[in-house]
Amino acid sequence: xxxxxxxxxxxxxxxxxxxxxxxxxxxxxxxxxxxxxxxxxxxxxxxxxxxxxxxxxxxxxxxxxxxxxxxxxxxxxxxxxxxxxxxxxxxxxxxxxxxxxxxxxxxxxxxxxxxxxxxxxxxxxxxxxxxxxxxxxxxxxxxxxxxxxxxxxxxxxxxxxxxxxxxxxxxxxxxxxxxxxxxxxxxxxx
Amino acid sequence: xxxxxxxxxxxxxxxxxxxxxxxxxxxxxxxxxxxxxxxxxxxxxxxxxxxxxxxxxxxxxxxxxxxxxxxxxxxxxxxxxxxxxxxxxxxxxxxxxxxxxxxxxxxxxxxxxxxxxxxxxxxxxxxxxxxxxxxxxxxxxxxxxxxxxxxxxxxxxxxxxxxxxxxxxxxxxxxxxxxxxxxxxxxxxxxxxxxxxxxxxxxxxxxxxxxxxxxxxxxxxx
Numbered sequence: 001x002x003x004x005x006x007x008x009x010x011x012x013x014x015x016x017x018x019x020x021x022x023x024x025x026x027x028x029x030x031x032x033x034x035x036x037x038x039x040x041x042x043x044x045x046x047x048x049x050x051x052x053x054x055x056x057x058x059x060x061x062x063x064x065x066x067x068x069x070x071x072x073x074x075x076x077x078x079x080x081x082x083x084x085x086x087x088x089x090x091x092x093x094x095x096x097x098x099x100x101x102x103x104x105x106x107x108x109x110x111x112x113x114x115x116x117x118x119x120x121x122x123x124x125x126x127x128x129x130x131x132x133x134x135x136x137x138x139x140x141x142x143x144x145x146x147x148x149x150x151x152x153x154x155x156x157x158x159x160x161x162x163x164x165x166x167x168x169x170x171x172x173x174x175x176x177x178x179x180x181x182x183x184x185x186x187x188x189x190x
Numbered sequence: 191x192x193x194x195x196x197x198x199x200x201x202x203x204x205x206x207x208x209x210x211x212x213x214x215x216x217x218x219x220x221x222x223x224x225x226x227x228x229x230x231x232x233x234x235x236x237x238x239x240x241x242x243x244x245x246x247x248x249x250x251x252x253x254x255x256x257x258x259x260x261x262x263x264x265x266x267x268x269x270x271x272x273x274x275x276x277x278x279x280x281x282x283x284x285x286x287x288x289x290x291x292x293x294x295x296x297x298x299x300x301x302x303x304x305x306x307x308x309x310x311x312x313x314x315x316x317x318x319x320x321x322x323x324x325x326x327x328x329x330x331x332x333x334x335x336x337x338x339x340x341x342x343x344x345x346x347x348x349x350x351x352x353x354x355x356x357x358x359x360x361x362x363x364x365x366x367x368x369x370x371x372x373x374x375x376x377x378x379x380x381x382x383x384x385x386x387x388x389x390x391x392x393x394x395x396x397x398x399x400x401x402x403x404x405x406x407x408x409x410x411x412x
Contacts, residue, residue, distance in 0.1 A: 061203040061208035071211070075218025085225035088232040091364075102221065149234045149364040149376045 003040030007104060010034060020090050023151035023159040028166060031080055032105060038107020060116065069113025070125040076106040077129050081136045081163075083147040090150050119178055126174040130167040136162030233374055238362040239391040246387040249360060252353040254317070254346035257329035261349060264317070264357065265386045274313045275408035277400055278380040278388075280363050282320035283332045288377050289392065290301065292316075293336050295379070300342050300398050311408040312401065314343040315382075319354045319365055319375075321347060383407040 009015055010033055019030040063069045079085055080099060090093035114122065139147070140160030146153050223229060231237045252264045265276065277299060281289040296314055303312055316338075318324035324332075324347040332338075333345050348354040358365060365375040379400040382391040389407050392400040 061206040062213075064203075064207035068207075068210040068214035072214040072218050075214075075221055079221045079225045081224075082225045083233045084231060084237055088225075097232065098224075101261070146376065147375070148231050150366065152366070152368055152374050 003037045003042070003107075006033060006037040006040060010037065011100065014169035023086065023148060023155045024035055024162055026086060026151075027081070027159050028135065028162040034100060035077075035107040035110065038104035038109075039111045040107075041104065042108030042111035063116070066113030066115070066117030066121050067124075069109045070117055070121050073106045073110045073113070074100045074125055074128045078132050079110075081132055087148050087150050091163075105187045119181060123178070126170060129171075130171045133167035133170075137161065137167060197340055229249045230258075233397075234308055235378065235391075239378070242362075242388055242391050246383070246389045247360060249382060249386045249388055250356055252357050253347055253349045254353070255326055257326050257333050259326040262348065264348070264353075265315075265382065271358055273408075274311055275384055275404040276313055276315050276382040277404050278315045278317060278361065278382055279377065280319055280358065280361065280375060281318050282318050282373060283328050284320065285372065287372070288375070292377055295394055295397060296338075296343060297336060299401065300337075300339060302397070303342055304339070308401075308405065309342055312404045313341075314338075316343065316345045317357060318345065318347040319358055319363075320345050320349045320373075321349075321354050351360075363392070381407055383410070 006056065010019070016030075019025045080089070080103065084093070085095075089099045090096070117125075137160045140156050140163065142154065142160075143153075146156060148156065151159075208283050226232060227237045227240060232238060247355060249265055253261055254264045255261050279296065281292055283289070296316065303314070311377065318329065326347075329345040329347060333340075333343070336343075349358060353397050361378075361380050363375055364404055365373050368374045377394055379392040379394060379396075380388055381392065381400065381403045384407070390400075390403040392403060
């Protein structure tokens, strides 16, 4: 329910307009919140059904070790860091719809896959996404020209700094989790 | 019996895993290909340049006022001379950042055109999108400051905001307010054939390519 509420709030035109008015808010607030909405909605789906499809072993056969799911999440997260995709998301309604749908799906799939993937899968996702964020952040900070036609250079630099900080925070946070992980969890569950 | 059915279930689950993996891979690659125009570009500007290079865009008729106050169609230079390729850029004269860079680049282009005797094959056109402010007087002042030669470099402002918007959209220029009373816009050198088709978009730092593309488009029309 919380996920649906969050999604409804993010879809409201004034909220959407405000969050997409700057590249920084777009990349560092709206996109993470859409993932969070998907994550929360994913738990709603699994709790509302007694015999949850997402927890059943038949369903998990499609997502062995959570690997396909994490691969999809990495691709979706990477897509919405591409400057052209961000431009399209604010200029084309179809692209905007695609952004909302794919990020919510990514959030839900992340929840479905994260627990069953163990350290190797999580390391793949965290490594991939934080690396992408760090590279994108450095490029945005140093780019001599605007990479998005919809956003200003100063905004681009803030977004770059934010991406770098977020990448560092995510990387460190996961590393701490990994250090505390009991040995059996460090490998994927079937 | 039991052993076989367990084996079958295992096999089924392996196949499901492979299908799941391929589905995720296909969806991910498709999404990334969509965002990057088939893994070719990362920015809208680059995508726009590719689209134009593949399929030339006709420039719509938009009425503009030049620095002498004469009203004419955007691609006519007042003398009805349609035998020259045109290099087009967009500015507003109050601009204190990018437009002065563009001005410098246009000065370079003008020098190259004059020194190589290309005045009858290529001309320069600067379009202001500041409809309310850039009157003929202001354009004339800007032309004087820039040292624009009337036979090579003309400056115009669309007569209506709708006209300006049409041109910005056709050329793929996005103008955004920067909150300090100025505008920011993506800038490039747009090559238009004598027939009035946008055929190439060249980045600002590539003056030789812009000139070469303009000459090629002038020749191809002869």
